Amino acid sequence: ETGVTQTPRHLVMGMTNKKSLKCEQHLGHNAMYWYKQSAKKPLELMFVYSLEERVENNSVPSRFSPECPNSSHLFLHLHTLQPEDSALYLCASSQDDGELFFGEGSRLTVL
Amino acid sequence: GEDVEQSLFLSVREGDSSVINCTYTDSSSTYLYWYKQEPGAGLQLLTYIFSNMDMKQDQRLTVLLNKKDKHLSLRIADTQTGDSAIYFCAEIPPGNQGGKLIFGQGTELSVKP
Numbered sequence: 001e002t003g004v005t006q007t008p009r010h011l012v013m014g015m016t017n018k019k020s021l022k023c024e025q026h027l028g029h030n031a032m033y034w035y036k037q038s039a040k041k042p043l044e045l046m047f048v049y050s051l052e053e054r055v056e057n058n059s060v061p062s063r064f065s066p067e068c069p070n071s072s073h074l075f076l077h078l079h080t081l082q083p084e085d086s087a088l089y090l091c092a093s094s095q096d097d098g099e100l101f102f103g104e105g106s107r108l109t110v111l
Numbered sequence: 112g113e114d115v116e117q118s119l120f121l122s123v124r125e126g127d128s129s130v131i132n133c134t135y136t137d138s139s140s141t142y143l144y145w146y147k148q149e150p151g152a153g154l155q156l157l158t159y160i161f162s163n164m165d166m167k168q169d170q171r172l173t174v175l176l177n178k179k180d181k182h183l184s185l186r187i188a189d190t191q192t193g194d195s196a197i198y199f200c201a202e203i204p205p206g207n208q209g210g211k212l213i214f215g216q217g218t219e220l221s222v223k224p
Contacts, residue, residue: 002153042121043154043199043214056211090153100212102153 003027006091006103013081014111021076021106023091023092030095032074034066037088049074081110115215117200122221129187130187131218133200138181139201144212147176148197157198158185187220195222 004025013019025032034046048056049068063085065077074091088105116134117221118169123129135143141197146154160174167174173186187194197219201212 001156002190004153006153040216042115043212045211048211092153099156102155102156104151104153 002101002103004091004093004101004103006106008106009104010107010109012052012109012111013078015081017081017082018077018079020078021089021091021108022048023076023103024076025072025091025093025101027093027101028095029093029101030071031093032068032071033092033094033100035090035092035102036053036073038090043090047076078108081108083110086110115200115213116220117198117215119216120219120221122223123190125190125222127190127224128183129194129220130184131187131198131200131220131224133183133185133215134186135181135200135202135215136213137202137204138178139183139205141205142182142203143174143176144199144201145183146199146201146205146214148199148217150196152204154199157180181191190222192222195220206214 007022031050033048036044036046045058046060047066052068063079067075086109088107090105091103092100094100126130142159144159145157147157148154158169158172160176175184198218199217200215
């Protein structure tokens, strides 16, 4: 138990669906992150939120839309995804520039 | 470029030592990390080394850093079946804040009994 909880753990969606991934951290951290993990590829940083403000968006397609309503919650809204978006999506949190604590990930399959 | 390179697979026998290698990109990186990902789980920080160190030992883990060659290695002594996992090397290049790690592709360690 890392203190970072992601739901759902598994998600299968069609290309026309709209779904959301949720992340909640119970560590009192002030920064949260979305990473994408594809098979045999490096982890890709997608979004960074610090004090609930987005500070990084690494050229992620607009079909991925993050939301950070407060410092404990982070969402990734998914809309009209492509099969190549199938991956493990990892949420992480940190206190300032400290150690990253990762959730267990949401395994997304786009049909 | 911003590629951290690792070999994809390593297979060892239980009780042997495992050495996982990584080549990183920026000799100015201040911290270098090793993360472990067990099946079905997220990444867990295993150990890290500050760039002014050559070696760091923590129980069965030894991290070696060669800044000249930008080479990082993780040695696991007396490897156990529970060490089977994917191991990621990561760096923080200068100018990146703490969370903006650059990760390698991961090395899948398989430990055979």
